[in-house]
Amino acid sequence: MNSKQLRYFHEVARQKSFSKAAEILHIAQPAISMSIQKLESELDLKLFHRNDRKIRLTDEGERLFKHAEIILQNLADAELEMRELKGLTQGCVRIGIPGMLGSYYFPPILMAFKHRYPELSLEVIEAGTWKLQQMVEQGELDLGVIVSEFVPDTLHTEIFLRQQMLVTVGKDHAFATQQSVTYTDFFAEELVMFKDGYFHRKIVDRLANQIGAKPHIGFETNLIPLIKSIVKQGFGISTLLGMVIEKDDDLIALPFSQPVWLDLSIAWNKDRHLSQANRAFVNFMLDHRSSQNTKQVL
Known part of the structure; x- marks a missing residue:
């Protein structure tokens, strides 16, 4: 044989x-x-x-x-x-990133990595965390960004970012003058949500199950600009990461009364060889995390 x-x-x-x-x-x-x-x-x-x-x-x-x-x-x-062993003169990084992070967190990191390693190629896939997890497990992706709360035993992970999920409402909404929003009040509203499979939706579903609520979902979309527009015009409320809310959005972001923090991790299959190109990207991400933490302390 x-x-x-x-x-x-x-x-x-x-x-x-x-x-x-x-x-x-x-x-x-x-x-x-x-x-x-x-x-x-x-x-x-x-x-x-x-x-x-x-x-x-x-x-x-x-x-x-x-x-x-x-x-x-x-x-x-x-x-x-x-x-x-010949060195990092060739290779490809295949990474899956959820839409919210792909639009607001990763672009400068990807560009900085490409600047440092110009001979390496980057292949970026946007999908929900559940799909990305499956693709990493099956070898269709080398790396994937997932929420640490949902990590399976088959994957190795390194936390690179901690973010708070914030209730997002229009400036004219009744919640806009509050300091925080309870889970019960949140689920009494009509919601604008990501589709099933995205960590945004998984977290909201978990909170609903936690208090025995049934979400009233008026809109489902994975397009963040559309979510913002719907919320701004008062047709529903949502919950987004703080990094997504910009000053010119005419939106108000409030914490839940019991804050919801997410640890976001970069993950890869424990049973597969992590190439030097992918290892370089992981190390680059972790170095970026360390530099950000240092800036916050200073």
């Missing part, structure tokens, strides 16, 4: 088709078929059921597929790590 045979076997199993696997691997289909037949002969095991032009793994094939995934990932990680 060699890595080429495992790679062919793995792709055929993924695609459930010899022809599709051949197309993806850019080799002739007979070459894949012969390789799989040779592998089955060497192992003296049948790895695929071949019936009516449809194929599926045998029980033995299922067992080998699990090993193949681990072996091929380890090989890819080893090859990457060896290439990286």
Whole structure:
């Protein structure tokens, strides 16, 4: 058994088709078929059921597929790590960022990182924290920004930012003259919320469950400018991070009477090799955190 045979076997199993696997691997289909037949002969095991032009793994094939995934990932990680020993002259950082942070916190950080490491490429995906978590776990992303409150055991995290969720209302709203807002009063209002899967919505749902309230959601959108506009015109209220509220928004931001603080973390899969490029980005983020904390102390 060699890595080429495992790679062919793995792709055929993924695609459930010899022809599709051949197309993806850019080799002739007979070459894949012969390789799989040779592998089955060497192992003296049948790895695929071949019936009516449809194929599926045998029980033995299922067992080998699990090993193949681990072996091929380890090989890819080893090859990457060896290439990286030449230095940070190439590489790609694939990071997922929630919309609220992607619009207001990360742009200057991403630009500063690119300035320091001009030869590295950045691939930024915007999605909800639940989706980002899944993508990091499945290897579709190297890094993801998630709320520490919802971290699974499969991920390693480093907290880089602490922010308060603030009730956001228009200047003419009754809450505008208050010092804070209770959970009960908040959920008595019509709300403008992010869609399911975003940390903004997860936190609000948790608070509602905590007091047994049912949110009255009048608008659902992931567009922050639209949320601000709806709130400013008095068609609902929302809750946003403090960094999102700007002086010219004509909005009032108030804390909850029981403050809601979020620890935001950068996360990666514990079982995957973190490339030098991605490690450089994590270190850059943590250095930025340290410098911000120093400025606050001074």
